[in-house]
Amino acid sequence: MIRFFFLLGPRNFAKSESLEYAKELLQFSTAYPFRLQGSYLCCIYCAKVFKLPSELREHIDDCHKTIDVVNTLSNKCSGKDIFYKVDCTDLKCRLCGTRFNKVDDVARHLKYDHDRRIDLNSGNRIQVYKLADGEYNCAICSKNLHSFISLWRHTAAHYNKYTCDTCGNRYLAFGSLKFHIRSVHSKPNCSKCHAEFETNEMLLEHNKNTKACWHFTCVTCGERFRSFKEKQTHAEKVHKKEKLMYTCAKCDITYKNHRQFYHHSIVMHSNDFFTCSFCSMKFGSKHTMRQHMATHTGEKKFECDFCHKSFTRKSNLVPHILLHSGEHYSCAICSKKFSLKRSWQKHMRVQHSKIKPGSKDLKKP
Secondary structure, eight states: OEEEEEOOOOOOOOOOHHHHHHHHHHHHBOOEEEEEETTEEEETTTOOEESSHHHHHHHHHHHSTTOOHHHHHHHHOOSTTOOEEEEOTTOBBTTTOOBOSOHHHHHHHHHHHSOOOOOTTSOOOEEEEOOBTTBOBOTTTOOBOSSHHHHHHHHHHHHOOEEOTTTOOEESSHHHHHHHIIIIISOOBOTTTOOBOSSHHHHHHHHHHOGGGOSEEOTTTOOEESSHHHHHHHHHHTSOOOOEEEEETTTOOEESSHHHHHHHHHHHHOSOOEEOTTTOOEESSHHHHHHHHHHHHOOOOEEOTTTOOEESSHHHHHHHHHHHHSOOEEOTTTOOEESSHHHHHHHHHHHSTTSOTTOGGGSOO
16 A cells, blocks of 8 residues: 655635735725625625615625725635626725725725725726615616616626627626637537537547547556546556555544545644634635535625526536526437536436447437
8 A cells, every 4th residue: 555645835825916906995995895695785794685785885884894805805705707796886095085986096096195006907806886775877877777686787798898709798707708618619529639529429429438538547558547546446456556545644644535635634734724704614725615604604606697696606607507508418319408418428328328339329410
């Protein structure tokens, strides 16, 4: 049995300049960040909900006026596709009280008059709203809408700056555009040899039977395998290699799985873990901590660009977006459609397992 002993050091996390711009702006101005939950406004800091914009503003001033916005939002919501919805009804500098009409003017003021670290060329990741009780007017074009939801959808359209060259659909984030192009306008292709196929069924058969495109290679004999587990089993049985184990150098506990070992090392033997502020549970990564905290707050930060429905996890948003695209996984044999690739694969395995590779039934009708 081969054992690996590890001592883990501190980790560094890259910061997005445009997100830092937004966080500095929220810290030092009366720009009030929020999310929508149905027809209610949700405080981005504690997830408490309010019916009226004035109640949200009063709540933030009373409960979160001294909060460290940069660190709080770094723990709660970060990522390359994050945009903050902000109420700028009464916009002024918290440091000197100067009033402004535009977010960009506040940013310049903070940078040049108060020497705050703001990169004015990075983009601010801010969606501007001016919310009055019972009124739903667009802060950009002044159009009057009939509800928070309709105002939200209308305002988002102003910020959808990424346009698909093929169909003209527009998206708020570049990542959403890339997903759209890949799922709607691109043919299924092999990630190894980049060969394109007419149907997903043909790609599945290619991945299953083309050994040259299998991702895992034995370092001893060069044979390829579909999975890491198959490769390890081969090494143990054919080459008599000892099973890989991961042993903690501090307490001698051994793990078969590197992820379990890593979590143990972070949580038990370092100060680099992440703690839930609600129940004090510890986590080895910021990502898993955020997923856990969403069970306390009901926070739903993954938003659909089409209908603006929100989800707790990105894994739930992806199949939802496919429902809008009109391009589902379709069985070429019985025409049944699926929104998830794994559902389609299970269908093929269970319902059409007797069809042999290369059969004419697998070709696009």
